[in-house]
Amino acid sequence: MKHLRTTAIAAILALPSFAAAQETISLTVASSHPTTIPWVGMIQTHFMAETDRILAEEGNYEISWDEAFGGTLYRANATLTSVEEGITDIGWVFSYLEGAKMPLSQVTAYTPFATSNVPVQLSVMRELFNENEAFRNEWEQYNIVMLGMTASDSYDLYTKTPVASLADLNGMRISAPGVLGTWLRGTGASAVDGALTTFYTDIQTGVSDGVLSLALGALPTRIYEVAPYVTRVQMGTVFSGGVAINRDVWETLPEEVQQAMLEAGAYYSEAHAQDMMDRPEVAMEQIATLGAEQSTPVTIVEMDPSERQAWVDALPNLAGEWAAENDGRGLPAAEFLAAYMDGLRAGGEAPARDWSAE
Template sequence: MNALRGIACAALLVLPGSALAQETVRLTVASSHPTTIPWIGMIQTHFMTDVDRRLAEGGNYRIEWQEAFGGTLYRANATLSSVEEGVTDIGWVFSYLEGARMPLSQVTAYTPFSTNNVPAQLDTMRDLFETVPEFRQEWEQYNLVFLGATGSDSYDLYTKTPIASLDDLQGMKISAPGVLGTWLRGTGANAVDGALTTFYTDIQTGVSDGVLSLALGVLPARLYEVAPYITRVRMGVVFSGGLAINRDTWDGLPEEVQEALLAAGDYYSRSHAEDLMVRHEAALERIVENGAGQNPPVTLTVMPDEERQRWVDALPDLAGEWVQAGEARGLPARQFLSAYMDGLRARGETPARDWDRMD
């Protein structure tokens, strides 16, 4: 599905006094998730649309898109390999599931309570991609060209019983996705590994007493029906991956098309970040509205600042552990951590804990 086999001549557009030969470039764009997921839907509405607009202005090329969203070609556990191997030309890479192969991309998972500002975080990560060769190589070694970054909305607690203080978490079983279970260390809660597809049943059957999750995930999964008590902790947002194109496809594209893809990728990333901030608040409002008539009704409270800080202070040195593991692999993890935290501060963020200054 490479553009190497996909650049074809389109019809001549005959204009008065001249003729303009326009080329058609055939590209497959795919994802493991459906377009109802905001950052996947925006591949269509923002990235693809912006590429088309830019190329139309130039008049030399047009894209014939072959769309394969929603797991048509591959599932969530194969996003990296599918773009790498050319199963698709362009696809969303879920780097958050690739801890072993993409360790530097996991820095946000080990620095909770650093920022809830998605634009600031994704702007920082895109800057690091341009300034830290090892981070760029982490993506490019898999035959990828990085186009744009994606992230999450903020994580909070959704539980079967109210949480008035950090002490209420003592002994509770809280479902959390993968590595984010480490955010519960020091709280007295026990992390239960799970995903949005298992959370509802886990709570319903008593496997867990609640979840550490996102409003944009809780709303469509209707988790509030079994975990009606929302405690807004604002634990932070995470870098989840990005849009990428297969390197072989990229090398076969005209420069004008490459420039349009990069510019559209930047636009997509910025638009997605801003969109998440709005959608998070809207999702919380919908959850409260939808659950108002159930028994017990959905109740939203904000964790007091002093209790939130107790949580922050109770956490072990997660970033330090991550640095140690990264350095054991020969990666500049400490420098990367400092650059990430400094990038947030330069954008006006004040982390609740200075993970890069723990020594």
């Protein structure tokens, strides 16, 4: 009996040391956008969940996530500085809004009609990040470590009146986000700077006659109600940024946790890229269904290939202008542009215009 009692006590005493072997690490993860935005929601469902799954296999570490999504800590104009300065440990960096600080990251915004294949685009951007020192430094100089990349779905045209040809755009006022207004140069349309939050009202009040937008943005903001003519132009996708972690925090993490996050970041990027191929078509179907009974029913058409090519050919040398400006600042922009276009072609894409050859 004494032997059994001693054995039982020893077993009980062993339990606390086993529990203490697992270390809990507290991290804040945040974003300027709500989790209803696909790539933000996937930070929870893919990046965080996959990190947890990988760490659970060994059982040495677990993460206690303090979530601050939807602009709780900062807005879209502070996504980079908030990770850089440690306002959040991990966050989605919206590099598309950081043209001055991250000029090479804008290459996709100056190469429209190059690709609408998000998996290929992000694969090329990741390869460039790994191999191009200037591009990598563009991120790492701000005290951050890149974990996973993001991109948009492809841009189309939503207007109050039908657009059957490129000539129909002449004289129109088209709202577009930031630099993407340059995609209208040469068409005869005037760009009106705007965002998803302003597009509906801009069209409704006559500020603009339509927008360049995304299916995933047009659906929740109901742009189709005021711009029921949808022309599928497939102008291309845009690299928008990625999930990053503050480097000071990163360097305090055990190697096992770092490796888990890098693997989870790669998984997140791949899943997000495929989601950007699948989800927009579902959104477009919903737009057609929801807009079928409104006073002016939604009409969705594909732009005639010859008219699309006419648009491509009408554009000035956007990429050349961008490269020349940034080369003048000491950046290898022309070289970077060529590597990006070569990467797309190596991935099986056939850009409608060879921006790097001009």
